[in-house]
Amino acid sequence: MIRTSARIARLALAMALLGTVATPVAMSAAAQSRDAPSLDSVTVTYEVGGVKVIHRPVSATDVVAVNLYLLGGVRQVSADKAGAEPFLLYASEYGTKGYPGSSARLALAHTGSWITVSATADYTRYSFRGIKQEFDSTWAVFADRLLHPTLDSAAMTITRGRLLPSIRSASESPDGHVSQVADSLAFESHPYAIPAEGTEGSIAAMTADDLRSYSAAQMMTSRMLLVVVGDISRAQIERVVTATFATLPRGAYTWSLPAEWPAKAPRVAAIQRKLPTNYILGYFSGPLQSSPDYPAFAIAVGYLGGILQDIIRSEGLSYAAGAPLLERGATGGGVYVSTVRPDTVLKIINTAIDYIQRDALPRQALIKHAQRYTNGYHYRTESNAEQADVLAMAQLYRGDFHAAADYGAVLRKVSGGDVTRVARKYIRNIQYAFVGDTTRAPIKLMLKP
Amino acid sequence: MMLTPPRGACRVLGACAALVVALFGAAAPPALAQRATLERMIRDTVLANGLHVIVVRNASVPLATIEVVVRTGAFSQLTPEDEGVPHLLEHMLFKSGDGTMAGSFDDAAYKVEAIAHNGVTEAEAVAYYVTLPSKNLAKGVKLMADLVRSAEFEREALKSEQRVVSGELQRKAAEPQYLLYHQASQALWGEGWSRKNPGGNLLAVMGATPDRLRGFFRKYYIPNNSALVVTGDVVAAEVFEAAAKSFQSWKQGDDPFKGTSIAPMPPLKASRTGVVEADVTDLTFLVRWHGPSVGTDAAGTYAADVFSELLNQPLSGLQQRLVDSGLFQSVTLGYETQKNVGPIELYARTTPEKLEAAGAALKKEISLFSQPGYFTDDDVAIAKKRQQVLTAFQLETATSLAHPVASLWSVVGLDYYMDYVDNVRAQTPDDVRRFVARYLAGKPMTLTVLVSPANRRAMRPTLDGLLSKWGVE
Numbered sequence: 001m002i003r004t005s006a007r008i009a010r011l012a013l014a015m016a017l018l019g020t021v022a023t024p025v026a027m028s029a030a031a032q033s034r035d036a037p038s039l040d041s042v043t044v045t046y047e048v049g050g051v052k053v054i055h056r057p058v059s060a061t062d063v064v065a066v067n068l069y070l071l072g073g074v075r076q077v078s079a080d081k082a083g084a085e086p087f088l089l090y091a092s093e094y095g096t097k098g099y100p101g102s103s104a105r106l107a108l109a110h111t112g113s114w115i116t117v118s119a120t121a122d123y124t125r126y127s128f129r130g131i132k133q134e135f136d137s138t139w140a141v142f143a144d145r146l147l148h149p150t151l152d153s154a155a156m157t158i159t160r161g162r163l164l165p166s167i168r169s170a171s172e173s174p175d176g177h178v179s180q181v182a183d184s185l186a187f188e189s190h191p192y193a194i195p196a197e198g199t200e201g202s203i204a205a206m207t208a209d210d211l212r213s214y215s216a217a218q219m220m221t222s223r224m225l226l227v228v229v230g231d232i233s234r235a236q237i238e239r240v241v242t243a244t245f246a247t248l249p250r251g252a253y254t255w256s257l258p259a260e261w262p263a264k265a266p267r268v269a270a271i272q273r274k275l276p277t278n279y280i281l282g283y284f285s286g287p288l289q290s291s292p293d294y295p296a297f298a299i300a301v302g303y304l305g306g307i308l309q310d311i312i313r314s315e316g317l318s319y320a321a322g323a324p325l326l327e328r329g330a331t332g333g334g335v336y337v338s339t340v341r342p343d344t345v346l347k348i349i350n351t352a353i354d355y356i357q358r359d360a361l362p363r364q365a366l367i368k369h370a371q372r373y374t375n376g377y378h379y380r381t382e383s384n385a386e387q388a389d390v391l392a393m394a395q396l397y398r399g400d401f402h403a404a405a406d407y408g409a410v411l412r413k414v415s416g417g418d419v420t421r422v423a424r425k426y427i428r429n430i431q432y433a434f435v436g437d438t439t440r441a442p443i444k445l446m447l448k449p
Numbered sequence: 450m451m452l453t454p455p456r457g458a459c460r461v462l463g464a465c466a467a468l469v470v471a472l473f474g475a476a477a478p479p480a481l482a483q484r485a486t487l488e489r490m491i492r493d494t495v496l497a498n499g500l501h502v503i504v505v506r507n508a509s510v511p512l513a514t515i516e517v518v519v520r521t522g523a524f525s526q527l528t529p530e531d532e533g534v535p536h537l538l539e540h541m542l543f544k545s546g547d548g549t550m551a552g553s554f555d556d557a558a559y560k561v562e563a564i565a566h567n568g569v570t571e572a573e574a575v576a577y578y579v580t581l582p583s584k585n586l587a588k589g590v591k592l593m594a595d596l597v598r599s600a601e602f603e604r605e606a607l608k609s610e611q612r613v614v615s616g617e618l619q620r621k622a623a624e625p626q627y628l629l630y631h632q633a634s635q636a637l638w639g640e641g642w643s644r645k646n647p648g649g650n651l652l653a654v655m656g657a658t659p660d661r662l663r664g665f666f667r668k669y670y671i672p673n674n675s676a677l678v679v680t681g682d683v684v685a686a687e688v689f690e691a692a693a694k695s696f697q698s699w700k701q702g703d704d705p706f707k708g709t710s711i712a713p714m715p716p717l718k719a720s721r722t723g724v725v726e727a728d729v730t731d732l733t734f735l736v737r738w739h740g741p742s743v744g745t746d747a748a749g750t751y752a753a754d755v756f757s758e759l760l761n762q763p764l765s766g767l768q769q770r771l772v773d774s775g776l777f778q779s780v781t782l783g784y785e786t787q788k789n790v791g792p793i794e795l796y797a798r799t800t801p802e803k804l805e806a807a808g809a810a811l812k813k814e815i816s817l818f819s820q821p822g823y824f825t826d827d828d829v830a831i832a833k834k835r836q837q838v839l840t841a842f843q844l845e846t847a848t849s850l851a852h853p854v855a856s857l858w859s860v861v862g863l864d865y866y867m868d869y870v871d872n873v874r875a876q877t878p879d880d881v882r883r884f885v886a887r888y889l890a891g892k893p894m895t896l897t898v899l900v901s902p903a904n905r906r907a908m909r910p911t912l913d914g915l916l917s918k919w920g921v922e
Binding site for chain 1: 509510511512553555559562564565580581582608609610611612613614616617619620622623624625626727728729730731762763764769772773775778779798800830831834835837838839841842844845846847848
């Protein structure tokens, strides 16, 4: 224990010293974010027939990314209809009014574009990625799939046959298993308890009429956020949206962030599974991304992850250790490790948390963290599709699409005291999942308040 | 550090044929030779010590990826004691450098504001990379030079890293899909498996000594057996200057392959079948064949990639018969470009209740590969369109271009990469048919099935019947 504490202190000192040799912040930020402000300055928002649009008309490549966010996610369904929205959109691949049978796929195949469906706790992302020359022809299929899916028995059977094995197999991988257990523990009394892709029960029982009812009740323009990045004009967007999605009712949906999920006490769910190593994942609740505490929280989690990775790996205790940041509506952080020595590793985790809650991060380390965010922002926004997602997340979670590019400046204002205070406030009452040899689960250490 | 590639890169090149095609294919009208286009975008030089330096410019964001690749990997595991040494050595290098590496690589990477850094051990390449702001290019090149130029293998550090590698292998052994891949590989390669296993054998990894690592390092980690690949917002002249400055003290060595004969992979003389039991709900079929060796049949590698793309299209006959029919959840075919026999592999996932019908349909489908009219002109047109669009996608992400270039350099050399697009575009239906006839039609294959113990018990007669007839026409 003493050795670990000393090691953590040395690491913090090293990070501080490393910060002192960094390029001055102002110069660095200017050099690194040279294209972010200019891209933001050409990005506009407007509304077309009730659909909110974020539009970044860039012409560096022929690629066009179109992301339609159907807002609300799991809050739009009851448990017995979990996964209805992604089911509907997947099934639409097998026929629409305008493109019956396989002609929807054939028409799309000739464009070379890719349509994807991604269900999350907060929204369903229905998107396509293609080249600008095929924008209109891709949009035609894209829109018809959402507006006029046939949902015939073949489409329902094929889609169900693909979804059920996918849901069943989610916990085959130990990482998937430990995630499921941690989710079920942390979000037990929260809307996030409903799986976005549905459950075996809900998908097995879903009928075409269920999906039609869902569509009639939920497909409304007030639930839609459309983000387009690429060499497409506003006139083009207005034309295609007016002819398609804008024909839907506006509805009365208003986006809001979900409630936080503060846990009242630490808990552990230990699952016996014969594995060569043990998997541990614990979650703790965080502030909403719109909260003044969030930047310091993100730094605290990042710092915790760096310490754990450095110490646990260098001690030869694990190949994989870290601290995930749950960047969604109801945020959180976590600790993660796979190890054959869970007791030793949990002691290190608890000591690292104590340290972060006690000793303020040096200023230089904080500056470095802000620099890393700015560099990472470029890394995460190389493609138009990535830019579309970053813009949408900033809009939804922080209320303004500019917030992503500006976030480095926000982080630079965080003090060491802020991080310590926020770490004490949020990194507590961890909800732990343990999958492996439960006789070796360090329950007492995981139940640290 | 890991056995998988960095973001966006493709370890299985065949499965990502379109990615390689995609890199630059759309940068010029299709009628133009792509080599000419690539020559305008790629600059390369060879330093006096033999280090090949390759630069790919893409200034979309102010970042660069610097990757050093060494021509080693599983194929250089010539004895049982070697099996895993390249992988362990890859780990150890991060702990044993000098110069800017004097603390640890993580600390040094932190100083150059690295966004990502890691190492990758593959069958025929070992690579190290860092992605960082391009303004720190020179520092990054120096860092990578310090990483690979010299090494010390301190016994305590080795012990610690052996435990980390052990943890990595334990994680893999906990993954049902990896168990399937592992057992299928043993069946496919037979006695040659040790030269196709980049992760390594746990006993060999734990038994490796500093002297063994030192021997590998001295033999393979020389500039004339390595390349430096830099992609992103960089200027070639500046990269060449930084490379010359930082790598010039890396001393040339004897060609590690001169006078060394690497035995050919033992042929698969007859079809083999097997079952892997793990905690899974459904069944996965993995069918594998010995495919082309790029050194002796480069044309076969292009045809293999085209054939994979044709079959993986959602509207291909195979997808309609096997997936849309409801027999399988998914079916994908891929080929991995390798110098010493690349594998062709088909993954297919189904449910226990469909085992009998699905197994029979898959067997029949494979027998159809060589039938006239198995793929249509429209299939080919769609495949080319997909490649055109993927080309545009790949041009967007500069930082992930380094690994495909580096990996192919190690396997076969830069020329293969430069000509790849033109060669793929030149493939005719007859070329693809020749590939099928040479490597697939009636050829021995392995079939390995992943199933839960309970399902195996419940379906033993059906499964055993399927396996016993597999490979029998």
